[in-house]
Amino acid sequence: MKYILLFFAMLASTASFAQINLPSFFSDNMVLQRNAEVNFWGWGNRGGQVLIIPSWSKDSIKVKATGYARFDAKLKTPEAGGPYEITVISGRNRRTIKNILIGEVWLCSGQSNMQWSSYNKLQEMIDELPNANNPKIRLLQVSNIASASPQDNIYDSWKECTSETANGFSAIGYFIAKQLSRELNVPVGIINSSWGGTPAEFWTPAKYIEKDQELLNNAKVHKPSTGKPHEYATLWNAMIHPLAGYNIAGAFWYQGETNVGTYSGYNKLFSTMIKSWREAWKSDFPFYYVQIAPYDYKSPANEQKGAFLREQQAKTLNVSKTAMAVITDLVPDVKNIHPTRKKEVAQRLANIALTEVYGKNATDYKSPVYKNHKIEGNKIIIDFDYLEGKLQVKGKEITDLFIADDSKNFVPASYKIDKNKLIVFSKDVKKPVAVRFGFTDISMPNLFNDKGLPVSPFRTDSW
Template identity: 50%
Template structure:
């Protein structure tokens, strides 16, 4: 018995020693992209009170820090302009870890549900066509495994990968095409982190306490139900797929989600503002956040909940600085398929937001879809004004589709639309005193009104009337 007890104690002591040895989180790995021109966090674990020595091949100086009493350490390593490959050497208590083939560039995190997740693993043709010829050593990928956790985690099971056919196939098509656009237009190394999970509501990506401390968000979260293919509990993917990344410096975020929150649409804007702000606070930077308005799809709800959720998404785009939304009502070839196959064009529109606003290499005009701003009644017409519109409107076809007008009786009639510069003039012979207009305000509408750059006008309504079944 005594020998057994002694052996157990020795094994426990050895395990403790091994655990305390110098370690890094998996996100700090060979082939990674570190954010350029910043103080990049390098962190890990080691023996308490020992010194950690860090040598980056792009720096002349050596950086030192000390492992704290809990066995953790962190240091800020200056990065410079884009370039590489470089090496990073970390040493402590007789052990050294070396990381190779590191690039300095820009790192973007893409997240959301299946439309962000989909790629070659779902036989998406746009990605399958890329696989035979994919080749760019300056575009790196980090695929985060699907894991959920009740409490915040410190590590992920994944490391950075070089871009090739094998690593691209399971990766986010939108994430890859965004990176490809940046590589062509900006010509700096790009790292794309994909943390997405099909079917997930926004609540799982938001810290639980923020939802629990808000009555509206808490009640909306209760509408989410169990499903065998994805988690639904508040905060569980924030804990496991986002929180472990937060020490790692980023350029910004991309998001494609909303289909799983259609039934809780009234609070989606509030939920998104809460989530976006929580992510920005976690990274301690007001990072750009760009997202996709959900596509037309035959949800077959008795009231147009998807249209109402799109309206909420427009509110988010207008209410937060450094936030932008792309509209894709023209990129759907089958309203019975919730996964539109044109991911390349979605990615191009998303990338253009950052190219104009962050990189400042675009033409800085009409790179966003027009959003409803205000209206004015002029006789028997209603004149609609838009944000993000300077170069005028156009229609593809002889007549503007999905356009309706109503008087004080709240009965909507099909309307005629006339383009006058940057405004839309709406009228109907059946409505002599108009008070409201709706455009594309159904779950499946794919209207034909665009800006001169070819970006679709976002669906909208001028009224706030309660929609009944």
């Protein structure tokens, strides 16, 4: 009897050593990036051989697990298509992942405006749900979990897009996926890893925060609150770090409202966060983001914190392969920090990706952003980046346009439009020094490019 028990104990031990564990997001229904060498990893028998068999290929991949039981492989993916399977064999154990599509994978992240969904009574998404059954779209919803240290896994798996699975999923993420899949005619996987009310420090690795005193000081401003973490890096650790290496086409980001109190350091923080993600992925992937919407932050008149934060976001365009969607015209109510027109926000982000990543032939697909200015007599002439066509005003006069001399007293300005230049002046200002446009928390100015995209708010001074 003793030997029989020992025999079964040895069998159990062998089985446990030969078991295969994969990250939860290597699951049925997942999407892998097309035409790529995608990273594929997991845990098996320590030092043992792991065989990986993708059904789209005649070739299998053999790798060895390390002494820590982790194995890493690269799988060459074909053009878009599917469904496929991947079988993983370690010892006598076998795992098969089914219903895999090959297509485009994008990561969505940020705070509540990215997270906003039908659960928040968002009518656009509620109306969409009956039509949301689309097997070419796959959704990965990352649970809101924080951690004091970097994690290797999450608790979530891919779902095929249906009326049920789209319910509660990021509206912006869903509408981006729908547009990309329709226009590219390929499967699209969207990862939503966002959490309402969270500052960018939470999404940035600790080592980058701790080596910069300004970032560290600003990170310590955020105090404990019910329902969310309050320490920097904790969401990076639990909601982004586990995904690092899972091949993506790029990232979409909508966040900033929670950082208005420390706006002066946001460009540095945001740029650092983008670079840290790219380093973790070992990929210079595109990063497209939304400039925060007009909202009444109750700022003092001389310190419009929302305007200053938007300015910092515009400065982040100096980071390579970034682009910004401006949404000053998509706000029904400046007392609601969650604007309800999410479908148009998604469309602006998707159009940027379609043009810059996928080669769609388009002009003026991004909002004009202040480039420089020159003073000629009693006029200030403004030039813009991302503007090929003409400027246009929707209304009788440009709203929220001001000019000042060296007294720093801004007065309403007159203007002329010369194709893609804005000429600003006032009969009351003989020697102008500075122009401000839409530079308040709640401004919804009416200057656009000829494709209907709003000009980003700006100021020419640094007062």
